[in-house]
Each structure stands twice: as C-alpha cells, then as structure tokens.
Amino acid sequence: MLDLVQIRKTFNARTVNEKVALNGLSFHMDDGDFVTVIGGNGAGKSTLLNAIAGVWPVDSGTITLDGVDVTRLSEHRRAGLLGRVFQDPMTGTAATMQIEENLALAARRGERRTLKPGITREERKLYREKLAALGLGLEDRMTAKVGLLSGGQRQALTLLMATLKKPKLLLLDEHTAALDPRTAAKVLELSEQIVTENGLMTLMVTHNMRDAIRYGNRLIMMHEGRIILDISGEEKKHLTVEMLMDAFARTSGETFANDRILLS
Amino acid sequence: MNFSSLFNAMPGAVAQGMIWGIMSIGVYITYKVLDLADLTVDGTMATGGAVCVMLMLNGVNVWLALLCAVIAGMLAGLLTGVFHTAMGIPPILSGILTQLSLYSINLAIMGFKANQGINVTKYHLIVSQRNVRHLALDNPILTALIVLGLVIGVLYWFFGTELGSSLRATGANEAMSRAQGINTRVAKILGLMISNGIVALSSAMLAHYQGFVDVNMGRGAIVIGLAAVIISEVLFSKLFRNFALKLTGVAIGSVIYYIVIQIVLWLGLDTNLLKLLSAMVVAIFLAIPYWKANFAANHGTKEGQGNA
Secondary structure (H helix, E strand, C coil), rough: CCEEEEEEEEEECCCCCEEEEEEEEEEECCCEEEEEEEEECCCHHCCCCCCCCCCCCCCEEEEEECCECCCCCHHHHHHHHHHECCCCCCCCCCCCCCHHHHHHHHHHCCCCCCEECCCCCHHHHHHHHHHHHHHCCCCCCCCCCCHCCCHHHHHHHHHHHHHHHHCEEEEEEEECCCCCEEEEEHHHHHHHHHHHHCCCEEEECCCCCHHHHHHCEEEEEEECCCCEEEEEEHHHHCCCCHHHHHHHHHCCCCCCHHHHHHHH | CCCCHHHHHHHHHHHHHHHHHHHHHHHHHHHHHHHHCCCCCHHHHHHHHHHHHHHCCCCCCCHHHHHHHHHHHHHHHHHHHHHHHCCCCCCCHHHHHHHHHHHHHHHCCCCCCCCEECCCCCCCCCCCCCCCCCCCCCCCHHHHHHHHHHHHHHHHCCCEEEEHHHHHHHHHHHHHHHHHCCCCCHHHHHHHHHCCCCCCCCHHHHHHHHHHHHHCCCHHHHHHHHHHHHHCCCCCCCCCCHHHHHHHHHHHHHHHHHHHHHHHHHHCCCHHHHHHHHHHHHHHHHHHHHHHHHHHHHHCCCCCCCCC
C-alpha cells in the first residue's frame, strides 16, 4: 500500500525560477495496483516518482509505503522497499562493473553490506536462470562489463535488478523513452510480464498514451503538480486516446499541447 | 657516460619505486575506484612517517608505531571525507584543505621541527637504504615486496566483499548505488580512509628507508601516484584485467617511474627541475584519452562515441 498525503515540493523557492512541482498532491495505491502516469512536460510525473524514491526531501506532506512512514528517510534507506528503472539506460546500472556484479549489488538492496563475499556460486546460478528468462543471451555474458550492452539490454537488466529482490513498489520512470520503438515494445512487454508474475505494485510514467491505456489497471493524469484524472477498472479498459485528450481539456481548461505525446 | 653509476643506482630506484608503489595503490583506490582525485595524500605522505618516527623515538615498538601511522592516515582520510560529504565541499578542495591542515599537524607531531632523523643502528627499522644492495633478508626490496603482496592481497579480498563492492559501485554510478540502497557518503568516507591509511603506511616505510621524516616529503605525491596509475594503464591495460593484477600494475608503474627518474637524473637533469618534468609528463598522459576522443569524434570513428 502506498499513501501520499498533501505532498508539496517547490524547486528554486523564492527565486525567479521558482517552480511548484508537486502542489498538495494526495494519492493512494493498493497492493497489486499497476498505475500508469501521463501528463505534459513539467506536470510533475518524474517529480512524483523522485519524491517517493527520496531523491530529495519533500517540503511538506507524508509518504507511507507498506505501513512505513518513509517521508524523512534518506534515499538509500528507502531503497529496500523500492525497485527503480530510469529513463536514461545509463542511470540504472554501473557501466564499469560486470553484469553479475550489478545483479549481486541489487540482490543486497536494503540489507547491511558486510565482509561476506560480494557474489556467491549459488547466486551466479540463479542469475544465469533469470538472465536466460530475458531471452537476450545475457546469460552467456555474465562477466561482461555492462557498458558493453545496448540501451535496451541495459534497461532489461535494470528491470531485472529492480525486481530481483521483490520490491514493495516498482517505479518505472519513462523507462522506454530512450529506446527505439521495437526495443521499447519488448522492454514494456517484459515489464508487464515481471509485474504480473510477481504481483508487484507498480507506478509507471510514460509519455505514450496508448501504452498508458494498454498497461495497468489504473491510469492517472497529472497537470501542474496535481492529479487531474484518475481512471480505473472497467472504465479504463474502454479508454481511447481521444477520450483522454477530451478529459484533459475539460479538467485542466487547456488543450493537451505536447508534441511528444500527440505524435506517439 | 658512466653506466656503472646508473647501474649502481638501480636497486635504490627499485626500492623507492616499490615503496611509492604502495602509495600509488592508495591513489588508485580514490582516483580509479572511487573516481575522486584526493589531494590529501600530499599531506598523508608525511603524516605516516612523522607518526611512526616520533613514536619510535619515544620508545614505542616498531609494529605498533606502523599501526598508529596507518590509523593517523585513515583519520586524515576521514577528515577529507567529512569535508566532502557532510559539508558539501568539492572533493578536490576537501583534499586541499586537509592537506594544508596536515602541514601544521605534521609539524606539531614532529615537535615543530621540519625534519626528524631516526638511526638504523639504534632502532629496528623495517626497511633501510643502507641495505639496498645486500643480497640478504634485510634488503628493503624484499620487505617492500612482502608489504606490497599483503596490501594487494587484502585489497583484492576487500573489494570482492559486499562492502567493497558497494565502494566500487559508488565510484561507478552514484545514483544507481543509492537506488540499490548503498549509503554513498559512507562508501566515499570509507574509501578515502582506506586510501590514506595505505598512503600513511607507505610514508612510514619511506621514512624508515631514508632514515628521516621531512615535513615536505609528501609534496607532489599525488602526481607520482597518478603517474604510476597512468603508466600502468598505458602498458598493462590490455594485459591486466583482474583487480589484483591492476594493483600490481600500478606498483610496477611506480617502479618504472623511479627508474625513468633515475635515468633522467643520470643524464644530467637538475634535481630541482624534477617536479616540473613529472607534472608535464602526467599532464600530457592525462590529456591523451581526451585528445583521442576528440580525434575520434572529428573523424567519425567508433571510439569516443560510447555505446548507444
């Protein structure tokens, strides 16, 4: 369960560049929910995910995840509850470390790091199986440096790392935006497969309305740091891109002016 | 040209190169593993010697004195780490601040004298210049080899552990490390402490080797360390991929550096110009990857464009 109550976050407060990124946002998610997040540029989608992940502290409000008040916890302390995949394929993995080393780091998320071996033989076996399941041939390159992988391979690996230790909440921040359409589709399918298999509570930001409609059981639309539309269940199944655009115009009083979204 | 004088100088160059090689491994930990250029080492390279020599002059056992030297070095690393992580000071500046503080601290340790001698006949020194041409167990090259082996062995083990891996991850990608639950502040502080502890050990050995500690003996240490790291990369990057071998390569790099210095001096270079020469050589080697990338970008070759 995730609960956000009256979250506020202002960047560059009291300067000319002041930007209210989250404006008293409240949001509740149940276990097993797969929520897609859409919205124009600067709507606060990534800010929402970063607030949950604790990249910086929020100005006010409370964030409760799985019964734990994480509002004041630093980023690395919350990490044990979260799995994260980022927009930039470079962000989620350590390029100069081996594939298996990256996985071993992720397997210890939320645990004390001791002087025990950083990776064990049993782990290698497990990773080989998990990598094989991705169908990218990475199981035969486990000691290759991650920097040698393509963007799609890196995102798939990051996804595996994020879910290797079952997180309470999976945060996908436009994780296919930097990939070519074919690879993006593959990574998305993989994401859904992993989410469904593990019954993960998932929050996925996307700029692609069709993806937002196709995936998940609930869709929220953000505008100026708030949630302006929240559709779930049967209603979501019958959504179309046109209906979303109309809904946006109605609730925000503006037309949905975002080339990136319209064109995709 | 008198080749025998050069030949006679070689054992000394090798011994010195190996002792500085221990320091260079410390520099490698911060510069390559943590991706921080830590200038603390210029100060720590005198602190270790100062602590060890002063304790021994006051009757402390040599091994205990060496241990205290390492701890003093680690405290210097801790100070730099706190400047950087808790006070938000950029790493280079943090190192410079500690380095400057250490100048006063080192003088205070040495009883406000610029140098302190320690006599090999009166005290049990683990290495001494006097024995450098002995074909015996007291040869400093042998001792330095054993210490290098121990340092490399311990580091190889440590960076393979969960904790050591978290340090490597912090150096490779901080955002990812935090997302994987690694306290990157602690990792950086720990790395700086390990690095400076090793540098202080090298400093104590150098003081033993030359028979005195001098407040200026660490000046330019970071450049020597970088030179060793760069030499090893140029010569061994294709050959040495294993972490232990990479550390060994750095130690060899330091030995090569000292042999080259010895040759340059033998050719008649004024000793006073040595630091200028070292700095220029390191500057050029640091520029090579940048020039390579620029050349590749301008000529459309694959190198320098990274992986898509």
